[in-house]
Amino acid sequence: MNLNRFKSIPKWTQLPSSPIFCLEASPVDCIDSSVVQLQQQMEYLKIQLELERQEYSRKIQQIQKFQGLLQYITEQIRDSLDDQQILTIVTQELVNLLSLNRCQIELYNLSLTAATITYEYSSSLPQFQGLTTIIADFPQIYQSLLQKKIWQSVEIIPGHYSNLQFMNQLACPIFDHQSIFGNIWLIQHKEAKFGELEISFLQQIANQCAIAIRQSQLSTKTKSQVKEIAKQEHHHHQFIKHLSQELCTPITNINLAAQTLEILIKPGKILDPEIASHLLQILYHECGRENKLLNDLLNFTYLKTHTEPTNLISIDFPTWLFPIVESFRDVTNCQQQHLYLDISTEIPPLFTDITNLEKIITLLLNQACQCTPPGQSITLTADLKADTVELKVSISGMEIPDHELSQIFQPFYHIPKHSSWQAQNTGLELVLVKTMVQHLNGFIDVHSSNSSITFTIQFPLFSAS
Structure with missing residues (x-):
């Protein structure tokens, strides 16, 4: 059993380093000495048990807080398609829950050659939101992250946080089965590394962030598709509307000219050659117009269906x-x-x-x-x-x-x-x-x-x- 972790225990409660032998003392004195030793051991075990109970209670409380935050983020994802709002909440809640100095979420560009700090929450200045990091400048860090692995260090990243020293940094990739989106960075002014419990919790948070980002992307894509379909439907209706008008106009003119000509050629009517010639010109012109419209429409349809x-x-x-x-x-x-x-x-x-x-x-x-x-x-x-x-x-x-x-x-x-x-x-x-x-x-x-x-x-x- 490791006793170094219990340095605060009074010396009189610690076990003796070597056994005590009653060589010259009387039997009664030996019994009394053994009783004292047993009492000391009992006190030590009680203190040890209390410390372990407190540590266990602390972990249980921490797990409950982690689960509460995870549940809260899950509800936000359920109720909102706004990934910006969700990721902003994540940075704030992680700082408050883990007593961090800073939490950042950086997102990759499409070619995965740069990462920009898009969301940040800090207990102090300066702020680094909007800062873009070139991936090639930090190959040791991003090689692991792009392979979807955790990266942790107690040393400052050269050139990345030049005004800070001896800080603990933990980066967790945000990804799903299709792509990798970015990383969550936890920054704390301590040399002690984050434990397995914090790392496991951060990975779950990163999974929820990936769901939020993918959900937002799908929502944006769906809205764009719906908008494009509505636009195409509008153009289709406008096309049918204008086509109907263009087709009806020559036919209407032909009908009017034919009716007028019919009236003029009735028995007993004197046919004016100029009027008749004008009406015939209208008939020829409108027939040609209708014929050209139909030919243009057929050509347009043919070209749309034949691509080569x-x-x-x-x-x-x-x-x-x-x-x-x-x-x-x-x-x-x-x-x-x-x-x-x-x-x-x-x-x-x-x-x-x-x-x-x-x-x-x-x-x-x-x-x-x-x-x-x-x-x-x-x-x-x-x-x-x-x-x-x-x-x-x-x-x-x-x-x-x-x-x-x-x-x-x-x-x-x-x-x-x-x-x-x-x-x-x-x-x-x-x-x-x-x-x-x-x-x-x-x-x-x-x-x-x-x-x-x-x-x-x-x-x-x-x-x-």
């Missing part, structure tokens, strides 16, 4: 592009618009689907001709940027508000017209452009400022081989 481009061939892009742009020269001249073309000669042969590429350029130039005011310019530039071909269509003399830029590629968005060109516009042109660009593994963006609009398209430079 077809008919890939190699073309000399500058030579191929020039006649397509020049075909709009007469239209721009009639509308007093200026059409400019700037094609880099450094563009190598492009391996692409020329059918979709021609539609993209034609649709963009159609939009440009309709939107550009008289006296303003339409500029098309093509250049080589690293391993991509960059195509820009710029329109001067008009601007799109910032809040509408995100809607420009939505179905049935119409850019305001500033020309007299009566081209049929269904509102699906820019949607088709974006879909076809993505179909060719390209990227399209729009920017508007200083009374100008610029569409920028980037296509990957495929090798003909």
Whole structure:
């Protein structure tokens, strides 16, 4: 039995270091001496038993406090999805329960190359919340922690707490079966290490923290998914609404023109050739409008369901592009618009689907001709940027508000017209452009400022081989 732990016991109660032999004393004296020894031993055992009882009671009380805190944190996780609130409570309660000088929770970045102290509670200044530690600077510490092992030391971490000395530090990783989130740090101004009971309790707290973090992440992800679904549903309803309107408008106009024409050709009525010609023009125009809308809708549906481009061939892009742009020269001249073309000669042969590429350029130039005011310019530039071909269509003399830029590629968005060109516009042109660009593994963006609009398209430079 180890007696060193009972240094506070009076000397008269401690067992003698060697037995006492009654050689010269009388039998009565020997008996009295033995009785005294037995009494001393009894007193010693009583004190020893009392100390052990007190130690046992202290541990029981500590376990009860640990269980109470664990139950409290579990209830917080049950009742709240706010991991920030829960982790803040954890740091405060651990400091109060374990009489710590400081408790910190650091969280890793996604690449596990740095850890930032996100939550901290301290009985004194300074505070280290927001401090980021580079993992590579402390390999001995974080090698164990990243392996989901406890790390403990009575020495200060070099460069981490430069103003403190001889403190006991205990770090416990926060993790689940999917990933590791960070660590809980307990800091105490004592040289004695934390015991097994404290370590076991801290591991249970870390498990609850992992549950809180994962639960919060899942809640955030679920809310984001619900929001995205609601957004898609809204876009779907808006698409159906606008599609119904666009489909009904030509049919309504055709119906009205047909009814008017029917009245005019009744027996006894004098048919005015000009009115009849005008009505026939309405019929032809609205039939063409309806036909174009249906074709655009079919093309849009086809491109959404067929992801692989077809008919890939190699073309000399500058030579191929020039006649397509020049075909709009007469239209721009009639509308007093200026059409400019700037094609880099450094563009190598492009391996692409020329059918979709021609539609993209034609649709963009159609939009440009309709939107550009008289006296303003339409500029098309093509250049080589690293391993991509960059195509820009710029329109001067008009601007799109910032809040509408995100809607420009939505179905049935119409850019305001500033020309007299009566081209049929269904509102699906820019949607088709974006879909076809993505179909060719390209990227399209729009920017508007200083009374100008610029569409920028980037296509990957495929090798003909």
